[in-house]
Amino acid sequence: MGANFGDYQLGIYMNGAQGVVPELPMGFAATEELAQTVMDPRVLGYVAGGAGNEHTQRANAAAFDRLGIMPRMLVGAAQRDLGIDMFGHRMPSPLFFAPVGVLGAVADDGDLATAASSSELGVPMVASTLASAPLEQVRASAGGTPGFFQLYPPADRELTESLVHRAEAAGYTGIVITLDTWVNGWRPRDLSAAYLPMLSGQCLANYLTDDRFRKLLAEQGSTDPAAVVMLWASLFGNPTMTWEDLAWFRSLTSLPILLKGICSPEDTRRALDGGMDGIYCSNHGGRQANGGIPAIDCLPGVVEAADGAPVLFDSGVRSGVDALRALALGATAVGIGRPYVYGLAVGGQAGVSHVMRSLLAEADLTMAVNGYPDLASLRGALHRL
Numbered sequence: 001m002g003a004n005f006g007d008y009q010l011g012i013y014m015n016g017a018q019g020v021v022p023e024l025p026m027g028f029a030a031t032e033e034l035a036q037t038v039m040d041p042r043v044l045g046y047v048a049g050g051a052g053n054e055h056t057q058r059a060n061a062a063a064f065d066r067l068g069i070m071p072r073m074l075v076g077a078a079q080r081d082l083g084i085d086m087f088g089h090r091m092p093s094p095l096f097f098a099p100v101g102v103l104g105a106v107a108d109d110g111d112l113a114t115a116a117s118s119s120e121l122g123v124p125m126v127a128s129t130l131a132s133a134p135l136e137q138v139r140a141s142a143g144g145t146p147g148f149f150q151l152y153p154p155a156d157r158e159l160t161e162s163l164v165h166r167a168e169a170a171g172y173t174g175i176v177i178t179l180d181t182w183v184n185g186w187r188p189r190d191l192s193a194a195y196l197p198m199l200s201g202q203c204l205a206n207y208l209t210d211d212r213f214r215k216l217l218a219e220q221g222s223t224d225p226a227a228v229v230m231l232w233a234s235l236f237g238n239p240t241m242t243w244e245d246l247a248w249f250r251s252l253t254s255l256p257i258l259l260k261g262i263c264s265p266e267d268t269r270r271a272l273d274g275g276m277d278g279i280y281c282s283n284h285g286g287r288q289a290n291g292g293i294p295a296i297d298c299l300p301g302v303v304e305a306a307d308g309a310p311v312l313f314d315s316g317v318r319s320g321v322d323a324l325r326a327l328a329l330g331a332t333a334v335g336i337g338r339p340y341v342y343g344l345a346v347g348g349q350a351g352v353s354h355v356m357r358s359l360l361a362e363a364d365l366t367m368a369v370n371g372y373p374d375l376a377s378l379r380g381a382l383h384r385l
């Protein structure tokens with residue numbers, strides 16, 4: 001039987017009986033509102049913003065509200081099991097930390113604080129390539145909790161290979177390759193502030209600690225911060241990659257590989273036929289392309305085409321109920337993005353853990369109210385409103 005995530009609620013009420021109310025905000029809207037008052041405006045714009053007029057970003061979240069869960073009575077759901085099996089690991093919770101590349105700009109040691117929360121809660125983290133601490137340190141901070149390394153494959157094959165082998169050696173459970181960020185989307189908030197954190201040298205620790213990157217840097221003749229940024233910018237985008245490159249990725253590692261940014265059934269099949277082990281259905285939270293399709297509306301087609309292979313999902317999950325909706329549609333695990341970033345901004349590691357605990361408690365209690373003892377029983381529970 002899994003953890004009793006709903007007990008987080010009881011603890012809060014018990015504290016209240018002693019006159020202690022929570023210091024941290026409850027729910028996404030309150031957390032976002034507080035984050036707006038404490039974050040550096042440019043970093044806030046970077047986290048909160050998306051592509052174009054942010055229609056797709058809003059639609060991602062709004063689409064969840066068109067999905068209702070049918071309550072079932074007298075099921076005997078006194079204990080709920082929210083556990084999942086993924087790549088040979090039994091995880092107590094179906095949530096994970098989606099890869100976020102500016103955690104170090106949001107809080108000092110933001111990547112390590114998130115990894116420490118992952119360790120504390122047993123909730124896996126997908127560690128971004130764009131981190132302020134090297135991937136080895138992030139992995140060590142996550143302790144015994146399994147986690148994935150998110151790879152932005154650089155345009156230099158040896159550097160890509162080096163990053164993958166470092167992730168393997170550091171003990172990651174799998175590699176997530178992100179496919180939707182070869183170019184930076186059109187983001188009016190960041191353009192207004194002329195702000196891209198990496199161009200100020202932030203979040204480049206994985207490059208600076210890489211032998212191959214340092215060799216390329218030395219060959220450039222300068223190692224000053226501007227040269228680092230120039231080299232990074234010249235390598236980051238890799239828009240010539242095609243399906244033909246999957247065989248090469250496959251040859252690099254025996255770890256499970258998942259492709260992030262897949263939204264169509266056709267691409268799902270191609271990925272799995274190309275030797276990939278799982279799919280990560282996401283539209284990058286509407287940050288990359290406006291005028292898209294809410295990611296949750298793409299999920300059923302991806303799940304069907306995946307034919308039993310693991311399907312991770314993110315984009316627009318704002319509550320424990322949203323997570324249940326994605327799980328009911330067949331997601332294997334559900335990624336949390338902006339909500340935990342705001343948690344980090346308002347409360348450091350404690351804020352991150354509070355956000356995750358709240359999401360898990362809400363999911364657990366909603367299953368209790370609605371009579372679903374485990375995630376398998378949720379399949380087919382949704383009604384389109």
Ligand SMILES: Cc1cc2nc3c(=O)[nH]c(=O)nc-3n(C[C@H](O)[C@H](O)[C@H](O)COP(=O)(O)O)c2cc1C
Nearest residue numbers: 047098099100101128178284285315316317337338
């Ligand atoms: C500030 C920020 C930075 C991100 N950086 C990365 C990244 O480095 N790699 C990646 O694959 N996705 C990145 N993402 C996308 C997230 O992994 C995820 O797809 C997205 O946040 C989901 O949307 P939501 O937060 O609105 O739910 C980033 C998202 C945010 C908000």
Ligand SMILES: O=C(O)C(=O)c1ccccc1
Nearest residue numbers: 101130181184185284287
């Ligand atoms: O901000 C992002 O979502 C992101 O992943 C990214 C990465 C590199 C350049 C621009 C954006």
